[in-house]
Amino acid sequence: MSTGIPNNRLRLLERAKRALPALTPALESLLAGIVGLLVGALIMWIGGYDPWKAYVALFRGAYRDMYGFASSLARGTPLILTALTFSICMRAGMFNIGAEGQVYGGALAAVTVGYFALPSGLHIIMGLIFAMLAGAAWSLVPALLKLTRGVHEVISTIMFNWIARFFAFYLVANVLVDPIRAEKTISVPASARLPILVHGTDLSYGLFVSVFFALVIYFLLWHTTAGYELRAAGLNPTAAHYGGINSKRTVLLSFILGGLGAGLAGATIVMGLPPTYAVYSGLPQLANVGFDGMAVAMVGRNHPIGILIAALFFGGMNAGGRMMQIIAGVPLEMVRVVEGIIVVALAIPELVRLFRFFRNRWRSLWRREPA
């Protein structure tokens, strides 16, 4: 105690010093959110709409009462899962854009439980397992391509999204088609539907599936050896390799975990969203769930807990966006522009961080090259 400061005060300072860096991301997000809201307001004002009325409608529609809150959570449910797909791979040092295609796979696999009968609980579990397996299987191919042929995952996952899209079109229209209603697949039977959690809303028990998966991923990444290896390989592949970490194993693990999540996302949509419980031709209820998940991951700082919060926010934007149309008369296109601006603003801090991270890594690689 040579400084002469009393012991307890020193400890307090220590604690504050430790807490500050943890607070920075939250402050950054808050600032980015405010900037996004202001720019969005400016655009609405230029477009001739009342920004104040629109934002009041947005936030009331999203969080004012149980109905709004449940609606927000309902839309956030699949986004939690697709965000995890992106961030698990990001933590392992890879840019996985394949959640979109894996959602299609998961949704269609979940629909197939309609072809057989089982007791209710078992039927639901079967649907979830089918969906997870389909998502993981679709994710595995780009992973194997990377490991065996060195195909970059950005290219392969983008291409696999398109393959999945048109393959899903084919399956919906020709194989899983409802014989009475050609515009959709067969519906998931009542015994395999995730029950509605809040009556009169579209929030189902799918929420628990998502949150549970997020907690499992959190535990796996931060409290197990495999998770430690995965993160180490992401932070510094060279050091991880030197430390004896099998990089092939971490690639495979991150893609499989991501695929399981995206597949589940497909299941929570077809098994959990009323009223049709089927996939429509053209996939209008699945489209963009995977891509939106990437934005959720960015805003949630690629952390499972951050993602849970970000998903609630994204779901709220969607649920509240509907009310912007109804109450403030803002057309859907303008609603999406404003939502997009807020999202971009929120994602910028994380994007800057990732950009710096990857740039430094490239620099270190280049520096090593001449030697």
Place this chain on the structure above:
Amino acid sequence: MKRILTLLAVVLLGISLVGMIGLGNGKVAVVLDVGGRGDLSFNDMGFKGTDQAAVDYGLEMVEVQSATAADYLPNVRNLARSGEYDLILAVGFLLTDAVSTVADEFPGQKFAIIDGFIPDKANVMSILFRENEASALVGALAGMVATHFGYRYVGCVLGIEIPVLYHFEAGYRFGIDWGVKKYNELGLAIGADVGLLYSYTGTFSDIALGKAATEAQLAQGAAAVYNVAGPLGIGDLEAITEYHTAKGTTFGPPYYIGVDANQDYLGNGLHGIASGMKRVDHGCYNAVKSVVEGTFHGGIVSLGLAVAEGGVSISKLQDLVDFFAFGVAAGAVDEVDFYTTLANWSANRANIPPEIWEAVDELEAGILDGSIVVPTADSVQEMQAVRAQYPLP
């Protein structure tokens, strides 16, 4: 001075009272599916009809578009929950399940749905169109035109495979068959076979797919292509225009056949020979009117060829005039092009022998008096039966 002020106050009070009454009459909401506005056909017509009714009856109107299919139910439910709307009007078959669900939750709320089959609810008016009747007329025209100009096929580009589109395909098939037979009966040509090329693109929004499908059908020798996919018609017409440019022709076959709205005026009327019109605007207008006049009732309202029903028809001159204005309002065409368009359209129609037009009228009269019955289909099985009856290879 004081008197003037008093007068002014009275006048202002009067104006505001009238204004309040005007707005206080009620509210209607129109919900659109993912196709959205700007298609110059189905969705724009639904909006136009509701908007017109709102203006005529002094109602406030709210429009809600759906970003994804997951929004259908919440959108309809949010409107019903508010309890502010005298009528919630859902435009499009894909909203059927959502309307059906919410109608049970809010039995006091009136709903109307275009194209959705909800027959048994007291608070839901299902407005259906007999699209097969109008499709038979354009099919007969296309079949006769193909025979007349020596083409092997007629074409048809459809959207998502939903029962509503089966009505179109079934009627079109019947019409082609009827037209070709009729043309041979008239002794105008030695009977050549006319086949049907049709493709379900699986979309109501991807214009590029409409263009690609049309190009494929033209390459195989289609004399006319019937657009049964709303906005995809913009792509269909583009393919037909490019085909003509490549051949060095400005009009004549192959032709474009429009849908829902009258689309003959598109592209300066150079290629649009006719449209199988489905007056979604009339359906919406009448639904709002029924609520205002207190004649609203649940169940099916079926609209066909009859003038009184105002449901479906093949486009005529007056429709060109009416819908050119619709196109101008939507920013798709320029007012100054009206007379060029009219001249092009008339020249194209005059290029087809009057016997063909008379035969189309004959078919129309036959359907109206019930002597000719046009088949339809509501399921895959029924559609397959119609395809087997009129294979048109």
